[in-house]
Amino acid sequence: MPDDTILEVNDLQHHFDVSPPALDRVLRGKGRVAVKALDGVSFSIRRGENFSLVGESGCGKTTVARCIVGLYRPSAGNIVFDGVDIGRLKQRNAMSRVRRRMQMVFQDPYASLNPRWRVRKIVAEPLVTHRLVTDKAELRTRVGELLEQVRLSPADGDKFPHEFSGGQRQRISIARALAAHPDLLVCDEPTSALDVSVQAQILNLMKDLQRRLGLTYLFISHNLAVIYQISDRVGVMYLGRLVEVATADQLFSTPRHPYTQLLLETIPRLDPPDGSSGEREPVAGEVPNPIHPPPGCAFHPRCPLANDRCRNERPSLLIADDAFVACHAVHEGRLSSRLAEPHSPARCD
Amino acid sequence: SGEAKTFRWANDGDPTTMDPHARSDGFVTSFDMNIYEPLIRRDRNLKLEPALATEWASINPTTWRIKLRQGVKFHDGTPLTVEDVVFSIQRARDAGADATSQLAPVKEVKPIDDRTIDFISDGPVPILPNYLVSAAIMSKAWCDAHNTTSAANHEGIENYATRNANGTGPFILKDRQPGVRTTLVRNPDWWGIKDQPIDPDEIVFTRIDNAATRVAALLSGELDMVYNVPPQDIERIRKTAGFKIWQAPELRTIFLGMDQSRDELLESSVKGKNPFKDKRVRQAFYLAVDEDAIASKVMRGLAHPTGLMVGPGVNGYDATLDKRFPYDPRAAKKLLGEAGYPDGFEVGFDCPNDRYVNDQVICQAVVAMLAKIGVKANLLAQTKAKYFGKINAPRFETSFYLLGWTPGPIDALNMLQNLTATRTDTDGIYNNGGYSNPHLDKLIKKIQVELDAEKRNELISEALTIVKDDYVYIPLHQQMVVWASRDNVDLAQYATNDFPWRYVKLK
Amino acid sequence: MTPKNTEPLLRVENLRVEVPSRRGALTAVDDVSFDIAPGEVLGVVGESGAGKSLTGAAIIGLLEPPLRIAGGSITLSGRRIDTLPYEAMRRVRGKEIGVIFQDPLTSLNPLHTVGHQLVETVRTHLDMGSVEARGRALSLLGEVGIAAAEERIDHYPHQFSGGMRQRVVIALAIAASPRLIIADEPTTALDVSVQAQIIALLKRLGRDHGTAIMLVTHDMGVIAETAHRVAVMYAGRIVEIGSVRKIIDRPSHPYTAGLMASIPRTSGPRGRLQQIDGTMPRLNAIPEGCPFNPRCPKRLSRCRHDRPDLIPSGDADVACWLYLPVSEPTHA
Amino acid sequence: MVAFTIQRLLQSVLVMLTVALIAFALFNYVGDPISNIVGQDTTLADRDHLRAELGLNDSFIAQFARFVSHAAQGNFGLSYQQARPVSQIILEKMPATLELSFTAALLALIVGVPMGIYAGLHRHSWVSQTMLTVSLIGVSLPTFLIGILLILIFAVVLGWLPSFGRGAVVHIGWWTTGLLTAEGLRAIILPAITLALFQMTLIMRLVRAEMIEVLRTDYIKFARARGLTSRAINFGHALKNTLVPVITITGLQLGSIIAFAVITETVFQWPGMGLMFIQAVSFADIPVMATYLVLVGFFFVVINLVVDLLYYVVDPRLRIEREASANV
Amino acid sequence: MSELTASGTPASVPERPQRWMRFVDSDLLWSFSRSPVTMVAAVIALVIIGAALLTPLIAPQDPYDLASLSLLDATAPPAWLKDGSWNYPLGTDNQGRDVLSAVLYGTRLSLLLGCSAVILSFLLGVTLGLIAGWRGGIVDALIMRVADVQLSFPAILIALLIDGVVRSVLPRQVQTEISLYVTVLAIALSYWVHFARTVRGSTMVERNKEYIQAARVIGVHPARIVVGHLLPNVVGPILVIATINLATAILTEATLSFLGVGLPPTEPSLGTLIRIGNDYLLSGDWWISIFPGIALALLILSVNLLGDWLRDAFNPKLR
């Protein structure tokens, strides 16, 4: 593993057991049912990089984030953080040392702050939990600094979350996440509940912080424009798998996977391309049921290029030019681009 | 008149069984004895009078001879015979019956001819006729036919006689809904109907547990008569037009008992000794209780304060002894001091709360009175099921308690034997305080076999004097039997709390 | 492109919505005026809390107490509707004005089938028997693009996906063929791919049935695709209103400009986005003068105490002192 | 659904066993049945004999095991007090209690739900404020006091209604009903009111709270926006959505109605199981007490089951979700 | 509401206002001052609680001092009636206790008993509910089945059981003293289920909220999450149950005393007083039950009204 890799995710799988109760299963002669929310995801993130995951609702973005920060225990695969395989840590102590260096910002600024705690207490919680600051006065100054870091005033510490607007709350979340000096910040759709002007503020703030503190981000969003603005590299997910990994510039200039192309086409445009009516072509079909994913390439029911191979054989993530793509059509050259060595490891760093 | 006369009445208990031998519960027997009859019964003044037997006499010290009434028919039409009597006495003494102990002295019941029967006992039993009062006569044929030749009922199936009846009495069971309503009709073929015409055509009995509801039902006109009226409601009923109160002293004596047998009381602050073994302490308790206040305030005058453990009407009652030592808290305090408890002491006090008239209120009053001489009585008032389980044999787990006693055969011997004799297998069963006095025991033995009535009563007086002067118990009062009815009802009130409906008249 | 020649379908004049509070009434919608012509789509944009939803709610008379209309008038095809009694207004709702709310998950009663809710709405407003109404319900479902309507009509809302539910909501809104639809963030909760379907549907309605639409949204992309004209709201006021291309390409008001600039794009330079510093004031702390003045990069001194009115400036109406025709006298 | 029902019934067996076990553990403390069964003159030897015969000297585990093994064969023993099979006694008493409980529950619903709706719809009107306050008085006084006061007023002073009992009953198979005779109907009024008062207050407050909550939901707002009539909105949409919590609480309360019936039945001498139970307690009639408790345990399980099944009927969402989470 | 009443933009709050000023200024007090019913209820509750606290000072008689009772004064009517005397303003009961004093002491006792029982069942129910909701699975199923069993037993029987066990385990001398605790325990044990069920329900909703997950990501110990984060957010809804249960607990005690399980009759609670007086209702001695009845009704009424108001005041959605 190269030295500057901070997080490496290998063949990560996560299944949710949604089976009916035991007796029911026996009576109806049914087996267990699992949602394969993640079905073998691999990627790695370099220190100081901003890696993004993008995809339609339900494709497993949040599940990846939660596995990484330890909210879910992966069903298979491993997560290596700074050389430590987190999945193998059993002791709470060891876990919590790693945890401290990995923090998360949640999607919903309204639900992610305890409504009955004052902001000061919320922001101080990581410091208190990890005993980073024990002195009362010092704690107060430290919380004040953190609040200032996210452009709030230290006096705001005395208020309750409901006294803040959505954007301000998201800043509080960020301040809390920064409190314990993490190396990696996992941001699960941090701006999707905010409107554009506030979104711009938050995104700018995140960028500033990254520069100043040398943070690494795993950024999750379904908004391609946001992804374009903030990421260095992007992974596109579809139904629990990565279908394409590329640098942001590459992805937006030359999307390879048909799904990526479809995603880019559905973005509403401010400036309609000349000649068009400004109307998007509605995409046919919806995301399939993850309990019974289609065989072969999961995208084939919606893919204009699907052939028999796509219906039967699952494509793996292989290098195509500078990007990694999981698509038979791309690899076979049916969709431009030349095929890379078929057996290069399915890793994208 | 053309309309049937119905007499509706209620009580807080239920005649749980129609089988007259199954339970010796006072109310059940009293109820069933309107359907069945004994050989000898009691009249309004509790004197013995002929029922199914026309005459009885002691023909030698161990034999009583009775003559059976002729022409008596059971409700199903079969005639009463000597065999029925022999069978019934046997049935009443059988395992499973509950009257066994009363008829225990009877060794043999011998039919002499078709209207004469001899009762033979081991030794002299002067009050044997008294015992026969509660032995109901059933039809042998009927019992055979319905497989109920024994009153036993613990085998898991219901005994036929529990809900059906076939007696010789003035009333015939018509409908029985246990715990709810029991309906009976007049027996037109009753042998006594000429001397004692029966007025109501129908009797409807309802159980109403709650005293207030019972009284309300009377006042609202849904009942003609209720039993067991709480003292506090008497004034209200008396004042209401159209209703009247019936009252008579009851034979039951309410008294306080003290543990005098243990070396250390179970529930007391005094350790290492038992203060009640000291007569002065018992006397102090006696003197500290203001029975007059209890009688007037708690019982609202419906009690007869008593100095004796048996009440007027009981054979052996001695009016000269029936005077309480006067209320004197100062003397009581002094006695306590002399006994070594100048500051009093603490003692547990057991009391029922659903057994006697205002039982718990009496106990509370006693607690307050004892407090005035420095004794702290810790009152535990419980339902009778828990209470009796605690204080009665075989546990006797009490230090100080309140109890009531009615001598079953209306003879003082019964009280002496049960409450004051030294505890043995057969005697002193309710001597919960464990009092033991060999002299008294000897006296009791003498009374048991004395056939001469006058001599016997002298012996009883002697025994009662000992009981009184030794402060074995603290007698409080005989409560009044208080019944209430509509103005148009006439009836006979028994001091035993029995209620024979043959006297009921509806105007 | 804007069918301006016709008589406006909806005219809102000087609308004021107030919230009584402990310390006097707060003004949540202040002096808002605009109109919509038949077949026209008016986009309404602005920051969260700017008063977009309240304006819509005021039009259909569904302000939740204690909110109340404190001034102004609302006229639908020449008839004043803000003063109508409850029962008369009820007949207007659904029949003449349809409403689509943001969240398809919560807008449908979970305990009734979709068909029940459709039939109920149809029969409330149109004189139809139950069989006929069911027929109409089926055709409505077909119209909003729900396949196998015959089978789907007896399903419960939870058996539909989010996008389908939102289409059902639209079917309910157009059940009685209203002439105006107020769509309050109809696509916010949806995926991009579904969003495109809904927008296409709305546009078709306007085109085919001449239905006017008031489209409230945060998403400028949606506006750009759909609306003919756009009203920009800030702190309870309309700060700028004009044709869609004008607002997007050449915004006049500094707020509109800031808003447009902060939209992230998928092409062009990356790096820092433009942003408007500060936050929109709360209702109880709306500054004197132009409410935008504390955040405004081009603030003039009069902005601090004089409130600008919405006045024509070129091809749009703007409320900003920067665009004051010099001749016009100042007025508070 | 079938599986769910079977599972619940299996659980009910467990619940009943536990109830019986606990019941037997506590029977040592309810008193001595012997002194109630026998007369005062019964000898100690006879008492001991009887005690042994009834198995009262055995450990409570042994008594429990015997009860269970007999009960499994449908034999619940003989009542000490009445010397009749307990099952027969209970069958006699059950109709009275069930009729009273259901009448009371119905009354509570019929009065409580509309009052709750009204109070929910007109939150600030003085009528609903008054209703809310007055209804609280119903829960502020002990049941027995309310019962006696009602008897005093309606039976003694006004003479309109009977003060006790069930009136005339009609037999339909083993079931007896008082609801088919005028006398029986008159008799049930006072006890039903006494029993319903508390539940009425509770249901009314619950419906009100739920109503207020539901009226604020988006789908109600949307229903308004569609121009539906107030009636359709309030009853067709809002009320139906308040039903789930109301069903839950009513179900739970039906259980406590049965428990409260003990006191009401005593005050009104209502010949039901509650009265029977109290009489059994004061008599230490162990077989009756044990069977009653087990039966009540069974009622609770059944009520909970019915409540859960009603959820299915009322809320289509649960028809799927329930299956995934039936084990909670 | 929150949006409107928060004290303005960050800049406009230069300093943290005094606690007292904040209280005076708070929404709670404001909504309070706008509800006359609540204010009356609060006054009544205050008077009752005050009277209960000061009872030994203001009661004309100590009804627990048995030596001071005189049976001869029993069932005297209130002072303003014929035969009444101002020695006993509200008359006397069947033991000669001054009804006014008995009511005061009884209120004190009932309040103490009710509050302790509610607090205890609250603690028990909340703890079990939290555990069940947080852990889910087997633990949850187990706790909920125990709750089912518990519900099958009327409070009266639970009390009998506990009372029996206590009496057979503990020495006799202490039994009278501990009867209060036994009663409290008995009542508490029969009411915890309501708390547990409600808390379990909201816990299951709340535990999936993001602020709980945030705490987990931070690495907060689960016990701390439950106590620090979850608990404050689930106790709100059960405040109302608590007020209703206070009423039920006080009434249950009255029934218990009848079975000889509750407090000794020499130290009557309000419930016991009513039950005693109940026997005298028909006879016309109404004051024995009516005055304690009024006291109890007022107490429960005011507590419930305050509970109602609290619920509405704390629910931002209702304003």
Ligand SMILES: Nc1ncnc2c1ncn2[C@@H]1O[C@H](COP(=O)(O)OP(=O)(O)OP(=O)(O)O)[C@@H](O)[C@H]1O
């Ligand atoms: N607790 C759960 N139980 C069962 N299935 C779940 C659970 N959580 C998520 N899933 C399923 O796993 C899949 C992936 O979910 P995930 O939340 O990771 O998607 P996402 O990409 O974050 O979507 P969104 O953009 O809507 O947040 C979905 O199909 C979802 O339904």
Ligand SMILES: Nc1ncnc2c1ncn2[C@@H]1O[C@H](COP(=O)(O)OP(=O)(O)OP(=O)(O)O)[C@@H](O)[C@H]1O
């Ligand atoms: N029921 C209410 N009571 C009091 N104030 C309210 C109420 N509803 C809305 N407001 C206030 O009115 C203002 C305008 O709200 P509105 O819902 O119209 O905003 P919006 O522009 O639709 O915002 P969003 O984009 O978040 O939907 C906000 O400040 C809001 O806090």
Ligand SMILES: [Mg+2]
């Ligand atoms: Mg997600």
Ligand SMILES: [Mg+2]
């Ligand atoms: Mg809005």
